[in-house]
Amino acid sequence: MSTEPIESQPVAITQDAFASVPQQQEMPLAIVRGQPMLQMPQDLYIPPDALEVILEAFEGPLDLLLYLIRRQNLDILDIPVAEITRQYMTYIELMRDVMRLELAAEYLLMAAILAEIKSRLLLPRPPIEEGLEEDPRAELVRRLQEYERFKRAAEDIEALPRLERDTVSVHAEVGERNVIKMPPPLELHELLLALKEVMHRAELFGHHAIRREALSVRQRMGELLSRLDDNSFHRFESLFDISEGRYGIVVTFLAMLELAKEMLVEIVQEKSLAPIYLKAKASQPEAAADAATDDTQPGEPAFVESSNE
């Protein structure tokens, strides 16, 4: 039932022909210690000299076995298991030198599986359940078939058009790229919480601060100061906008009083019943002294990294 393993014979061909073709279409061929190797193994017996090449040419014992079955019509039943095993054992010795013991072990395991299959086939079958008994090769065949599918899938992926090898993405010059910085969004609620915090800290929630602040007056104070920014006197009446109605006029008047109290404006009248004038007490300093004060020191940042807090 067993046949002798067919020796794979290195065929001499000019070395140049091979040196230039390290990989060919289907199976890699290689040079083994200066000798070109043309023929792939015809069964599981691999000449020790070619072992390194085989290990590189095949992706493991499944790949080799698949190759032998598909290409060499090897029947896995026909393998001289004892012989192969003996040979594989010698590889293990060889592999120690090349430090690829692990790989060789995988081939050895395969030989062991084959031996097991063969021994099971040789044993007489139990008479019962004949039809249902599983062929001992079933598991190995299933694995080979499964492996083959992915071997082909790998070839399919290799054949897909891909970046770098088959195409590249293309781009046009944009010139100056001004990155637009989006200002952070702000909820009024957040702002009020911040105020609560600082007021607490400064203990400003004292009774004097709790009075209902007329914020419209504060707003008007700013507006008035802006109008008085030109360092000249303004007629008292000119600062009111009649169209705002009584409420607006009151707000403006209160703002004036508040500004005067805070000594931000001076109010002058030459004599009683003479026109009243307002003037801002200070105007813009010559130099931008304000900006210069702490430009050098880093101080607190205006922004925080979005992830923290």
Next chain:
Amino acid sequence: MQIEQLKPIIEAALLASSQPMTVHQLGDLFNEADDVDHGQIARVLEALADDCAGRGIELKQVASGFRYQVRQEVHPWITRMWTEKPSRYSRALLETLALIAYRQPITRPEIEQIRGVVVSTNIIKTMEEREWIRVVGYRDVPGKPALFGTTRAFLDYFNLKSLDQLPPLSEIRDMEDPQLRFEQEPLPVRAVRDLPIVPDGEIPTDDADADDTT
């Protein structure tokens, strides 16, 4: 080679190159068998430039050769691609802004006195750039510090008609605890970013094979 065969190659080369290419460099793409001379390349470049009429890019000759570039007219849209994700305002900025809103007109030293820390120029500048605050005057004390007030843009941003619509301080004092509020906020961006790259449902389910996996 015919001009019509050359055009696609030169167009692709110019777009694939990260640098402008000269006629000479374009010529180097062809070998003798291609039989291409510089005159042909120049004609192709002209034809390609004409093809750009009405498109978003143009073929331009610059000092170091030819390149495709984005037309000036579409720049306003293109720049929107490089919009930076907004960060968040610091607590320091928020406190300063709140004090300016409620205590305007107010100077920087006054803000610093309340907050107990120096207010950085950066914070003031950021708020001025956003046009939320402005200098409304100067206080008549040594150094003439600027008086800050909020702007109409500030009111508009928060949908307020006037400062009066801001809640009074008494109400702020009784506001709920920040911790409770923050919990109701949506998940941080990070969590969203950590989601798998492969959208669900893209993984092919090959039920017939499922039992093969062992």
Next chain:
Amino acid sequence: MQIEQLKPIIEAALLASSQPMTVHQLGDLFNEADDVDHGQIARVLEALADDCAGRGIELKQVASGFRYQVRQEVHPWITRMWTEKPSRYSRALLETLALIAYRQPITRPEIEQIRGVVVSTNIIKTMEEREWIRVVGYRDVPGKPALFGTTRAFLDYFNLKSLDQLPPLSEIRDMEDPQLRFEQEPLPVRAVRDLPIVPDGEIPTDDADADDTT
């Protein structure tokens, strides 16, 4: 906005972007005043793809969006611009990648089981560095091996829109060869699918096929 106005902007945006862009991202280039909807953008993309006919580039949709790329036909000339050769990938890497692509999520031991060899750490690292694969979880078995899946970058690299576009996994091939005589009687369903039951006895060997190898 009219389609004709949109075209130059979208063409320029795709060429200006370093990454493929989705319809959604393209939509973000426009503000409300521009009045552009995603349907229009999709139509523009179609028109732009048509415009590429006969040119050196094509508009391609991949997993992470649309991109312009060099047509395969002209790529041989384009590669002459670069001295660096594109990387080649070993069979070991491609087989491992195929298993991850078709069987994701999958662990390394599972890959090794199917391939019958150990998967080197290097291969996994290379694919992770290229961002083709990533750890998507851990299997709840002793050792908690990582489960690998493919990424959008993998699809982009191989010109795929989604995993469904991968070539279908081949059918399981029977192990029999023409030399083996088959029993004519029908076999149990399972056996038919799984294996060729070779009858006991001598199998004829045919050496005529041996020259296939060269």
